[in-house]
Amino acid sequence: MGFSNYLIGILNFATIVLSVPIIGGGIWLATKHNTDCVRFLQWPVTIIGIFILLVSIAGFVGGCFRVSSLLWIYLFVMFLLIFLLLCFTVFAFVVTNDGAGHALAGKGFREYRLEDYSTWLQKKVDDAQSWNRIRSCLADAQVCKGLNDEYPTSEAFSSAQLSPLQSGCCKPPFACKFVFENATEWDNSTNPNADPDCILWTNENLCFSCDSCRAGVLQNIKQDWHRIAILNIIMIIFLIAVYSIGCCAFRNARRDGTYSPYGKPYV
Incomplete structure (x- = not known):
């Protein structure tokens, strides 16, 4: 050879x-x-x-x-x-x-906005039927599990290094100015109209219906x-x-x- x-x-x-x-x-x-x-x-x-x-x-x-x-x-x-x-x-x-995360003053995590990503990617999470399946899958994956134990105070949560999914799906947007009770429970009486996602946040379902959660998935x-x-x-x-x-x-x-x-x- x-x-x-x-x-x-x-x-x-x-x-x-x-x-x-x-x-x-x-x-x-x-x-x-x-x-x-x-x-x-x-x-x-x-x-x-x-x-x-x-x-x-x-x-x-x-x-x-x-x-x-x-x-x-x-x-x-x-x-x-x-x-x-x-x-x-x-x-x-x-x-x-x-698409990139937006830094927040005094926060260890970033926030993500759906409109920052390409139209092709947005379409992958924009359809209601598709997003319901994705949301259910993310909830089953328990992406927010353990946040309350890991960050028990407002100060600890502010310095948290949250993943894009945790930032987008497990907390309300910072612009809402909600009052911290624990990592997954917030008092939404302060400024509920500052962002469309503020209305979608609930302490039971968190922000899994929010555009910020979609943006976290895309990130x-x-x-x-x-x-x-x-x-x-x-x-x-x-x-x-x-x-x-x-x-x-x-x-x-x-x-x-x-x-x-x-x-x-x-x-």
């Missing part, structure tokens, strides 16, 4: 190994409560990871066993894979580019997508390198007579 065959085999074995974190990323997203409640997120990541794995196996077998027809298919599919992965990564960055989605997109960028760079070397190695092998037209090596 020539050097080019070894090179293709080694590089594709490395790609097989690197596809595991992509698949693992999709599984990780599926196991998180907030993204499990928004099921459109994890499937593209998992499918791309499995696709990379299968294509890499084809390249590994074609390179090591000198199956030229399989290598032709491998190179063609690899080109499509790089293109699709690039499109998905660009799309992920574009739709999650907008978590944004953070998760950015992590996966960075991993995808690393994978794209490596795949381009593998594809380029694979094309050169395959061209050299054909020129040197390593492969016959029928996919079998010349003797």
